[in-house]
Amino acid sequence: MAEIIPLPTKASRRPRQPEPLWREALGDRLRGIRHDRGERLADTAERAGVSPQYLSEIERGLKEPSSEMIAAVAGALEVTLVDLTAAVVDDLRAATTDRPAVGCRAAFALAA
Template structure:
């Protein structure tokens, strides 16, 4: 006389299920932003990793790791790399700020391909023509 009905209780939720949160725009890591800035400046100057690493007095593999965003540089190392590129630490920070200030959807994805180079903050000159770079509102051009 037994019925083979499963012994399961029905669950009644007390609160309605919350909607899945929408994924927020992922903030870039500082080391990725700074690495991108260093690499773009080095490539814009048509310099090798070895050349810049020697000028900064850091190892070539370490500079490569910095550029790829795999290592977090100390302020001393970052300043040395900036000086080796003819920039000040403030210039690197200004370029990184420009990257962070752009809307997330306009940032290039980190695919291993490099975006176009930026105009040098130090010289304020367009590298392709050698002429002074035009900047909107009479300010210095920080990013292309």
């Protein structure tokens, strides 16, 4: 028989902050890399082939850049896409450590 997992009651629920969006975490990470390198926005944007305004919007999480744009900015910052993606995933995980992961049992309970 299946194990019944009780769902949280209203009394036990804490108000949760919304999870950060991928574009926000990506922008924060890109800005951090650029600052660590001591570069101006205009210099990085020029090497990436984008306008400084567009790069600024990416860094602030206002734009959802295409994979080509992400690759261009990563290349301008001399970072591989794999390293950039892994860093963003780590940032997202760190931001959501207080949230319980939904495992198989919980997913089955929700599906039932």
